[in-house]
Amino acid sequence: MSLPLSGLLVIEFSQFLAAPSAGLRLADLGARVIKIERPGTGEAGRQIAIKNLFVEGSSLVFHTINRNKESYAADLKNPDDLAQVKQLLAQADIMTHNFRPGIMEKIGLDYAAVRALNPRIIYGVVTGYGPTGPWASKPGQDLLIQSMSGLTYLSGTKHNGPTPFGIAVADIICGSHFAQGLLAAVLRRGTTGQGALVEVSLLESVLDMQFELLTTHLNDGGQLPQRGAARGTAHAYLSAPYGIYQTQDGYLALAMGNLDKLDAKLSTGILADYPTASSWFDGRDDIAARLAAALREQPTAEWLEQLEPLGIWCAEVLNYQQATSSPGYEVLGMQQLVKLSDGQHLATTRCPIRIDGKKLYSTKAAPTPGRHTEAIKEEFSLATAGTISPVSFEKADAKTVVQAEKRPLEGLLVVDFSQFLSGPSAALRLADLGARVIKIERPETGDICRHLYTSNVIMNGESSVFHAINRNKESFAADLKNAADREQVWELVRRADVVMHNYRPGVMERLGFDYARVKAQNPNMVYGEISGYGPEGPWRDKPGQDLLLQSVSGLTWLSGNAEAGPVPMGLSIVDMLAGAHLAQGLLACLVRQGRSGEGGLVQVSMLESAFDFQFETITTFFNDGGALPERTRHNNAHAYLGAPYGIYQTSNGFLALAMGSIPKLSQLLSCPALLAYPKPAQAFTQRDAIKATLAEHLRTDTTEAWLAILEPADIWCANVLTWDKLLAHEGFQALNMVQEVTMADGYAYRTTRCPIRLDGELLTSPKGSPQLGQDNAALLREITTPQALRHDA
Numbered sequence: 001m002s003l004p005l006s007g008l009l010v011i012e013f014s015q016f017l018a019a020p021s022a023g024l025r026l027a028d029l030g031a032r033v034i035k036i037e038r039p040g041t042g043e044a045g046r047q048i049a050i051k052n053l054f055v056e057g058s059s060l061v062f063h064t065i066n067r068n069k070e071s072y073a074a075d076l077k078n079p080d081d082l083a084q085v086k087q088l089l090a091q092a093d094i095m096t097h098n099f100r101p102g103i104m105e106k107i108g109l110d111y112a113a114v115r116a117l118n119p120r121i122i123y124g125v126v127t128g129y130g131p132t133g134p135w136a137s138k139p140g141q142d143l144l145i146q147s148m149s150g151l152t153y154l155s156g157t158k159h160n161g162p163t164p165f166g167i168a169v170a171d172i173i174c175g176s177h178f179a180q181g182l183l184a185a186v187l188r189r190g191t192t193g194q195g196a197l198v199e200v201s202l203l204e205s206v207l208d209m210q211f212e213l214l215t216t217h218l219n220d221g222g223q224l225p226q227r228g229a230a231r232g233t234a235h236a237y238l239s240a241p242y243g244i245y246q247t248q249d250g251y252l253a254l255a256m257g258n259l260d261k262l263d264a265k266l267s268t269g270i271l272a273d274y275p276t277a278s279s280w281f282d283g284r285d286d287i288a289a290r291l292a293a294a295l296r297e298q299p300t301a302e303w304l305e306q307l308e309p310l311g312i313w314c315a316e317v318l319n320y321q322q323a324t325s326s327p328g329y330e331v332l333g334m335q336q337l338v339k340l341s342d343g344q345h346l347a348t349t350r351c352p353i354r355i356d357g358k359k360l361y362s363t364k365a366a367p368t369p370g371r372h373t374e375a376i377k378e379e380f381s382l383a384t385a386g387t388i389s390p391v392s393f394e395k396a397d398a399k400t401v402v403q404a405e406k407r408p409l410e411g412l413l414v415v416d417f418s419q420f421l422s423g424p425s426a427a428l429r430l431a432d433l434g435a436r437v438i439k440i441e442r443p444e445t446g447d448i449c450r451h452l453y454t455s456n457v458i459m460n461g462e463s464s465v466f467h468a469i470n471r472n473k474e475s476f477a478a479d480l481k482n483a484a485d486r487e488q489v490w491e492l493v494r495r496a497d498v499v500m501h502n503y504r505p506g507v508m509e510r511l512g513f514d515y516a517r518v519k520a521q522n523p524n525m526v527y528g529e530i531s532g533y534g535p536e537g538p539w540r541d542k543p544g545q546d547l548l549l550q551s552v553s554g555l556t557w558l559s560g561n562a563e564a565g566p567v568p569m570g571l572s573i574v575d576m577l578a579g580a581h582l583a584q585g586l587l588a589c590l591v592r593q594g595r596s597g598e599g600g601l602v603q604v605s606m607l608e609s610a611f612d613f614q615f616e617t618i619t620t621f622f623n624d625g626g627a628l629p630e631r632t633r634h635n636n637a638h639a640y641l642g643a644p645y646g647i648y649q650t651s652n653g654f655l656a657l658a659m660g661s662i663p664k665l666s667q668l669l670s671c672p673a674l675l676a677y678p679k680p681a682q683a684f685t686q687r688d689a690i691k692a693t694l695a696e697h698l699r700t701d702t703t704e705a706w707l708a709i710l711e712p713a714d715i716w717c718a719n720v721l722t723w724d725k726l727l728a729h730e731g732f733q734a735l736n737m738v739q740e741v742t743m744a745d746g747y748a749y750r751t752t753r754c755p756i757r758l759d760g761e762l763l764t765s766p767k768g769s770p771q772l773g774q775d776n777a778a779l780l781r782e783i784t785t786p787q788a789l790r791h792d793a
Contacts, residue, residue: 003030004355004592004600008186011036011088012069013097013109015043017142017168017616018202019126020065021175022182023096027068028351028360029588031094034376035066035367036085039073042369048659050620050640052684056340056368064348064619066366067338073370076107083385084377085109090117091380094182098126101136111197122185124198126178131199131757133734139658140202143637144718145170147647147656149206150726154213154236154570155559158227162647162654162720164637165569166558172613174205174755176580181756183587184433188408190594196408197759204755207737211752212421213237213571215468216457217723218738218750224722227570230288234547234568237457237464239280240287242547244317244556244566249299251317251566253551255543258312259287265306266294315548317566319628320621323554331537334611335622338365347622349615352608353585356601407434408758412590415440415489415496416473417513419447421546421572422530422606423502424469425579426586430498431472432754432763438779439470439770440489443477446772460747462769468751470769471741477773480511489513491783494521497593498586500528505540515601524599526589528582534605544606546572553610558617558639562631578609635691642684643677643691647720653703658716662690668713669706671697736762743768 008031012023020035027033037043042058045066049059056063072088074081086109089095095114097104104110111123125131128140138144146152146164156163177200185196207214213225216237225236232244232251241254241262254262259280263270268290274283295303300316307314316322323329334352337345351360376382412435416427424439424447431437441447449469450462457464476492478485493499499518501508508514508529515527532544542548550556550568560567585602592598611618617629620640629639635646637656644657644665657665662683666674673693677686698706703719710717726732737755742748747768754763 002592002596002598003360004588005030008032008094008591009092010034010094010096011092013095013099013104014126015098016045016048017061017065017171018140018174019096019098019124019178020045021172022124022126022178023069024065024067025175025179025351025584026094026182028362029353029355029584033069034088034372035069035071036076037071037073037369039075039370042071042073046369050616050638051624052642052681053620053624055346055623056342058366058368060620060623061616063338063346063366064616067348068362068364069367070372070376071367071370072376073373076109080384082108084382086117087382088376088380089114089121092118092121093186094122094124096124096126096178096182098140100140101127101131115195119195120189120193121195122182122189122198123195124178124182125200126174127199127201129203129731130201130735133731135203135731135734138718139714139716141658141716142168142170142202143645143647143656143658144716145202145206147654147718147720148726148731149203149210150721150723151206151210152647152720153722154210154225154227156227156564156567156570157231157233158229160560161649163560163567164647164656165573166560166631166636166638167555167614167617168638169209169569169573170202170206173209173576173580174200174202176577176584177205177208177755179584180429180433180580180587181758183584183591184408184756185758186591187587187594190591197757199757199760200755201735204735204737207735208752208755209573209576210571212465212468214723215749215751216464219459219464220457222724224724228288229285230292231565232292232568233288235570239277240284241291243288244547244551244568245288245292245295246565247295247298247300247303251551252295252300252303253315253317253547253568254291255313255545255547258310261310261312262291262307265310266291268294313543313545313548315542315551317551317556318554319557320554320618321626321628323552324618324621326552328533328537328539328552328607329611332534332605332608332611333359334608336361337363339363340365341368341371346619348619349611352581352604352612354601354603355585355589357603407763409434412436412497413495414438414498414500415492417499417501417503417508418530419502420449421465421469421575422544422578423500423582424449425576426528426530426582427473427500428469428471429579429583429754430586432765433756435498437473438492438775439473439475440480440492441475441477441772443479443773446475446477450772459749460743460745467749467769471751472765472767473770474775474779475770475773476776476779480513486512488780488783490521492779493518495783496522496525497590498526498528500582500586502530502544504544505531505535519599524593524597526586526593526599526602528586528602529604530578530582531603531605533607535603539607546574546606549574549606549610553607553614554618555610555614557629558614558631559636560631561636562633564631573613574606574610577613578604578606581609581612632691633688635695643687644683644694646691648695648698650698650703650706651701654720655698655703655706656718656720657694660715664713665694665715668709668715669697673697739764741766741768744771744774
């Protein structure tokens with residue numbers, strides 16, 4: 001199999017997690033990634049450990065994020081080293097960094113300088129809060145971004161206060177957006193000859209991740225999300241029964257809908273008191289309490305045996321030990337071994353994307369600092385500063401550079417059969433990057449997301465999430481069981497560059513639009529599909545619903561405090577990750593298509609995406625004797641990080657504290673009790689005691705007072721903001737993250753924009769979500785016009 005990015009050279013100056021995770025994805029898809037590191041110590045992420053676990057002198061986290069790469073050691077303050085790095089950049093396809101604004105300008109490797117060396121280079125930048133504005137120089141750290149973006153008010157119950165996601169979600173989702181932007185720019189370069197500047201920020205990525213909920217907030221009179229009071233509540237905008245419930249021997253996850261079937265089975269009398277779907281939201285705490293009482297009467301396995309045959313979306317809640325020994329996990333082949341320099345092996349997860357039916361494995365471990373320096377110097381003929389030939393840095397002939405199109409995917413046609421959230425989120429990203437997306441929908445009812453999403457917010461007659469996820473698209477209504485409608489859809493498919501869906505395995509075969517049949521009609525297109533649990537195995541036909549995937553993948557045991565039971569993340573995180581992974585795979589295969597004309601099959605499952613999301617924590621589990629993650633008793637924000645990492649109540653609000661020195665905090669906060677923990681190892685081994693001390697002390701003053709002390713000392717900290725406070729802040733307003741879009745009938749609403757910036761421009765569009773079938777007439781006129789098929793053009 002030809003990996004789609006084979007032959008692509010990436011030079012990575014990035015460190016820690018966000019940008020290196022994008023480099024890892026590019027490497028897994030076939031690119032060659034060379035890390036530029038400091039001599040001796042290497043990048044700073046080598047010393048940021050979780051649970052104090054190190055391998056070959058570098059943190060286990062470093063090994064999870066930097067496998068499949070090479071290391072080139074260079075002192076960028078040394079003229080000879082800098083000259084050699086510039087020669088590498090002159091031959092590269094992509095360069096990435098995630099330094100704070102201004103750093104690369106001081107070194108002489110800013111976009112303008114590098115573009116002068118190599119006009120075709122794709123120059124990628126990750127920042128914390130965007131390139132400008134009052135927050136531009138703040139530390140871009142995951143917990144701080146969660147705290148400032150409103151994300152911490154979505155998980156847990158309303159009595160918990162802010163509850164952060166217990167994993168580096170901002171880093172990982174930002175890295176995914178970064179990879180999408182880089183690949184889109186490479187694709188555009190294939191037709192224009194021009195390079196590009198691709199920018200993403202952690203804050204914009206986390207805001208984009210909340211797009212369905214923020215769209216609801218922006219169009220619901222600015223009301224804040226209201227989490228339920230019941231333990232196990234899973235989504236601030238969804239009605240009962242959505243949540244996790246304790247059974248006689250464990251926990252059971254119940255997704256949306258099916259309350260009528262549950263009431264009949266459990267005999268709770270719920271429908272007598274709450275007869276309408278709207279009342280299921282208003283009465284969700286009482287409904288959840290009744291369900292909780294009934295579900296405690298039997299073991300989880302017995303409930304699954306009774307409820308699944310009724311079509312009720314439910315799942316057992318598994319921890320890592322249970323999840324990684326389950327048959328549904330084992331069939332994925334999600335675990336791989338990478339070979340360390342001493343011959344030992346380290347277990348970690350693989351890339352969640354399948355290309356042409358093949359899983360993407362690699363045995364190449366993270367490199368030791370500078371391991372490949374000499375070999376790279378020889379291979380690329382790198383000279384010292386005094387012996388560089390000017391020819392090395394000649395600009396490309398201006399005649400070969402074509403005027404860049406406005407968006408990198410303009411001219412690309414996507415025919416999208418997908419519905420609800422995961423597939424449509426991938427199509428939305430392609431649309432924002434310039435592609436034309438045509439939704440194929442059922443007549444009369446359309447995408448099930450138009451009405452199934454059970455919340456208390458309806459916009460223009462349909463669910464708020466549908467409008468958030470389907471702006472910037474066209475709708476073509478067709479009955480795929482009707483011969484005339486099928487032929488019209490086939491005409492669209494024959495002209496498409498991308499065809500995609502997220503039906504369960506077997507459905508597209510029955511409809512006649514599976515990969516084999518579509519490829520026979522359009523050999524060079526790229527075909528994408530998302531499943532719930534993969535294309536094979538005992539779980540393949542289970543419903544691929546977000547809460548259920550969180551529950552079976554171990555994800556619910558990372559957030560909340562130790563005694564809270566499983567705590568789901570309060571938005572559709574697995575849907576969005578699967579959509580992001582599909583977009584990455586589609587873009588990578590489109591790059592290959594542009595080079596060789598070869599199409600491809602891109603397959604993603606929600607379960608594989610959920611495991612990939614947890615790659616750092618699951619890798620720790622694999623290499624820590626199978627010990628389960630242990631959340632702290634209070635102020636938990638990450639099961640594998642030591643104190644002070646967490647969110648603390650102050651006298652007037654909340655304060656987020658990331659990793660830092662306990663003795664230094666003792667001095668700055670005038671808290672002598674912390675002097676009892678002088679050793680770095682105590683930050684993990686005694687984190688509960690340290691956090692309890694901090695929690696008591698921080699209540700004695702305001703958030704603003706503590707920030708005034710800690711921020712000048714470069715302690716990573718942040719105020720914990722709700723959406724109303726965030727949206728009113730000049731730091732948010734500087735991003736221009738909100739756009740207004742208008743539907744065909746004139747209905748206008750506000751929503752978030754794409755989080756990727758291209759050549760310094762924001763990717764916005766005025767086009768709202770389509771009404772069902774609104775584009776049929778125009779599209780039918782278009783497809784009756786003779787036109788060369790894409791693969792014959």
